Amino acid sequence: MTVTVVVGNPKPASRTLTAATLLAEGLRPGEEPAVVDLVEFGAGLLGWGDPAVTAAKEQTAASDLVIFASPTFKATYTGLLKLFLEQFDGGTGLAGVVAVPLMLGAGPTHALAPDLLLKPVLTEIGATTALPGLYLADRTFAEDGVLTAYTERWRPVVDALILGTGVTNHA
Template structure:
């Protein structure tokens, strides 16, 4: 199974990046995920046809499992992630991809954001989003056991839903 982590934090090498990688490794420990830290794509995300953005889009579209990770900004996911998701064709751009929406925040006020705000966009562009979204405390995710508990519950479902690309 190919696994990719897409990180929508405007800070490079962020806690969001670390958390996304931890989630991917917990769900599929036998696979080292590819990582796309969107901040490294810079202004290429603002238009169409940038080669680095195109390569990132192809990597994500060819993946079987993608963890989409974003900090919570203004009660939703970042504009950086939105710009990247705009690169995919509606309805088919993520066909065959099992997507896991992950968001980090300072407190529980936005705990439903992954499911209410990010998941519908992923489904709209063709992803299978069968797992519940995961909301993590941005200061506690590494030690609070939430990622491990999520993986224990949902890793068997990921295995069962493994999609083979044609």
């Protein structure tokens, strides 16, 4: 089983990265998620063929579960995440990947953003997006219980999607 977190925060080692890692660990306890912190790629995300971006894309596409995380910027996900998602082919780029959209924000105003804005893009590029998106308060997610409640509720669904069929994304 391969679990990856893809983080589109323009700040390295962000709260978004922390939240995404906690979500991955909550949905797949005992599995160390691989981390793709998009801020590390800089201008490499602006075109196609950058070796580091290509390796991150391949890692993501080969994963069984991927958390796609972004802070809320201008009521949507960041341009960094958009640039990375553009690297995947429509319909098939994330075939076989269970994807969970995660967004953080200062308040509940944009609580529907993960489902309304990020989830359709993940679906368009072939990911299985059976779980609802998760929106977390960026300053209180570590202690407010929302993350724990989400993982307890949805862990069995992730297990069923990934393990129940006996099909994984590895060869």
